Amino acid sequence: MRKRIFIFCVTVMLLTGCSKKTNEIIDGPTAVEQPGNNELIKEEVTKTLVADPSKFHFVADWLTESKVIYVEKVNGHYQVNSFDFESGQTDTLYEDESIIIDLLIHPSKKYLLLHTSDNAASATIKIVTMDGAVQDEVIVASTELAIEWNDTDPSLILLTAFHQDWTFDLFIYNGKVESLDLLAIEDPFPKWLGEDKIAVGYVEGHVLDGGEIHTYEPLTKKWGQLDISGVVYFDTYEDTLLVVRINGDKDAHYTIMGQDGMISSEWTMPVISNYSEWVIPDVEWGSSETVFIPAPDEGGQLDELLSPYRLIRVIEGRQDVVADDITSGVLRCSPSGQKCLTGYSAEKLIDIKKKTQTTWLTFPE
Numbered sequence: 001m002r003k004r005i006f007i008f009c010v011t012v013m014l015l016t017g018c019s020k021k022t023n024e025i026i027d028g029p030t031a032v033e034q035p036g037n038n039e040l041i042k043e044e045v046t047k048t049l050v051a052d053p054s055k056f057h058f059v060a061d062w063l064t065e066s067k068v069i070y071v072e073k074v075n076g077h078y079q080v081n082s083f084d085f086e087s088g089q090t091d092t093l094y095e096d097e098s099i100i101i102d103l104l105i106h107p108s109k110k111y112l113l114l115h116t117s118d119n120a121a122s123a124t125i126k127i128v129t130m131d132g133a134v135q136d137e138v139i140v141a142s143t144e145l146a147i148e149w150n151d152t153d154p155s156l157i158l159l160t161a162f163h164q165d166w167t168f169d170l171f172i173y174n175g176k177v178e179s180l181d182l183l184a185i186e187d188p189f190p191k192w193l194g195e196d197k198i199a200v201g202y203v204e205g206h207v208l209d210g211g212e213i214h215t216y217e218p219l220t221k222k223w224g225q226l227d228i229s230g231v232v233y234f235d236t237y238e239d240t241l242l243v244v245r246i247n248g249d250k251d252a253h254y255t256i257m258g259q260d261g262m263i264s265s266e267w268t269m270p271v272i273s274n275y276s277e278w279v280i281p282d283v284e285w286g287s288s289e290t291v292f293i294p295a296p297d298e299g300g301q302l303d304e305l306l307s308p309y310r311l312i313r314v315i316e317g318r319q320d321v322v323a324d325d326i327t328s329g330v331l332r333c334s335p336s337g338q339k340c341l342t343g344y345s346a347e348k349l350i351d352i353k354k355k356t357q358t359t360w361l362t363f364p365e
Contacts, residue, residue: 046085046086046349046358046360047083047084047085047086047087047088047360048359048360048361048362049083049088049090049360049361049362050362050363050364051070051072051361051362051363052072052363052364053363053364055072055073055074056070056072056363057070057071057072057073057078057100058070058071058103058345058346059330059332059341059345059346059347059361060080060102060103060104060105061103061104061105061332062105062332062333062334062335062339062341063082063105063109064109064334064335065334065335065336065338065339066084066085066086066087067082067083067084067085068082068083068085068332068341068346069081069082069093069103069105069112070082070083071100071103076097077095077096077097078095078096078097078098078099078100078116079092079094079095080092080093080094080095080096080100080103080112080114080128081093085349085360093112093128093130093132094112094114094128094132096114096116096126098116098117098118098124099116099117099118100114100115100116101115101116101117101123101145102114102115102147103115104147104149106149106154107151107152108154109130109335110129110130110154111127111128111129111130111135111154112127112128112129112130113125113126113127113128113147113149113157114126114127114128115145115147120143121141121142121143122139122140122141122142123139123140123142123145123161124137124138124139124140125137125138125139125140125145125147125157125159125173127154127175135175136175136178138159138173138180140159140161140171140180141161141163142161142162142163143162143163143164144161144162145159145160145161145162146159146160146162146188146189147159147160148160148189148190148191148192149192150192150195151192151236151237151238152194152195152238153195154175155174155175155176156172156173156174156175156192156195157172157173157175158170158171158172158173158183158190158191158192158198159171159172159173160188160189162188168188169182170182170183170185170188170190171183172218181218183198183216183218185198185200185216186200186202187200187201187202189201190216191234191235191236192236193215193236193239193241193259194238194239194259195239196217196218196219197215197216197217197239197259198215198216198217198218199213199214199215199234199236199241200213200214200215200216201213201214201231201234202214207232207276207277207278208232208246208273208276208277208278209230210229210230210231210232210245210246211229211230211231211232212225212226212228212229212231213225213226213228213231213234213241213243214226215259226241226261227261228243228245228255228257228261230245230246231243231244231245232244232245232246232252232278232280233278233280235282235283235285237285237287237288238288239258239259240256240257240258240264240288241256241257241258241259242254242255242256242283242291243255243257244278244280246271246278247268249268250271250299251268251269251270251271251299252268252269252270252271252278252280252299253266253267253268254266254267254268254269254314256288256289256291256317264288264289264316265289265314265316265317266317267314267317267318267319269293269295269312269319270295270296270297270298270299270300271299272296272299272300272301272302272305273300273301273302274301274302274303275301279302281293281294281295281309281328281331282331284331284332284333284340286313286333286336286337287337289315289316290313290314290315290316290337291313291314292311292312292313292314292322292331292333292337292340293311293312293314294309294310294311294312294326294328294331294342295309295310295312296308296309296310297310308324308325308326309325309326309327309328310323310324310325310326311323311326311331311340311342311350313337313352322340322350322352322355323340323342323350323355323357326342326343326348326350326357327342327343327344327348329342329343329344329345329346330342330343330344330345330346332346337352338351338352338353339351339352340352345361346361347359347360347361347362348360
C-alpha cells in the first residue's frame with residue numbers, strides 16, 4: 001500500500017435551513033367514487049417530477065417511505081433536495097459550492113454522507129445532519145474514492161483512496177475522536193460486519209475460483225477467518241453476511257449467515273460471466289433476511305444474454321419475482337421494502353405489493 005499521503009481533518013459546523021421549491025409536478029386524482037356507494041375510496045397516487053436535464057445530477061436514495069433524495073446544480077451550487085411522491089413537494093436540505101460526486105443516507109436516516117471535490121487530486125467527505133449542519137469533514141488525497149459506512153454507528157467510515165497509478169490507501173475514520181488511521185488490509189473493498197468487525201475478501205488463485213472471507217477487528221487488531229471458501233461475491237448488512245459461491249451446476253449459490261457462521265437461509269440463481277470473472281449484481285438489503293436482486297431468467301455469457309433482468313425479492317430463501325424486464329442499473333428500495341427505484345437514472349418506481357412499474361422522473365426534450 002502506498003504510504004506517501006496528504007491528509008488532514010477538520011470539523012466544521014454550518015447551519016442551513018430547508019427551503020421549499022416549486023417544481024413542475026404531474027399528478028392525478030386522489031380519490032374515486034365507488035359505483036352505488038357514496039363513500040370515497042382513497043387511491044394512492046404517485047406524483048411525477050419533471051427535471052431539467054441541464055441541472056439534474058443524480059438520485060441518491062430513499063429518505064422515508066414517501067421521500068427520495070436527489071442532487072441538482074442550480075446557479076452554480078449543488079443542491080441536496082427531497083421529493084415527496086405523495087404531495088409532490090420538493091425541499092432543499094443542503095447546498096454546496098463543490099461538486100457532489102456521491103451521496104449516502106445512513107440507515108438511521110439521521111445523517112447524510114457527501115462525497116465532494118474541487119479538484120481531481122483530492123476528495124472531501126462531509127457528514128451532514130438532516131437540518132443542514134455539517135457535523136464532520138475530512139479531506140483525503142485521491143483520484144478515486146470508495147466509501148463504506150458503518151450501518152449501526154455513523155461515526156465509523158472506511159475510505160479507500162485510489163491514486164493515479166491505482167495503488168491505494170485504506171483508512172478508517174472515527175468521528176467520535178476525529179481520528180483517521182491507515183489499515184494494513186490488502187482488499188480495497190472491505191465491508192463492515194457489525195459495529196467492530198470488518199469483512200475482508202482474500203483470493204489466492206484465480207478470481208473465477210473465488211476466495212475466503214477473513215475478519216479484522218480495528219480496536220483489538222485481531223484477525224479471524226470464516227469457515228467458508230470459493231466466495232466470488234459478498235456483502236453485509238449490520239452483523240449479517242451474504243456470500244455467493246458457484247456450485248457444480250454453474251449456478252450462483254447464495255448464503256446468508258451470521259458473524260458466527262450460522263446459516264439462516266440459502267438459495268440458487270442463474271449466474272452470468274464475462275469469461276474472465278463472474279458478474280454478480282449488487283444486492284439491496286431490506287432486512288437481515290430480505291434482499292432484492294436483479295437477475296436474468298437464464299444464465300450464460302454476458303454478451304450473449306437474451307433474457308431480460310427481473311427484480312427478485314428473496315425472503316428467508318424464498319424467491320418472488322416482483323418486476324419483469326427491468327433495466328439493470330440503479331436499485332434503491334424504500335425502508336419497508338414496499339417500493340424500489342430502478343433504471344439508469346432511478347427513474348422507474350416499482351410497487352412491490354402491486355407488482356407494477358411506473359415512471360416518476362422525466363426529462364423533457
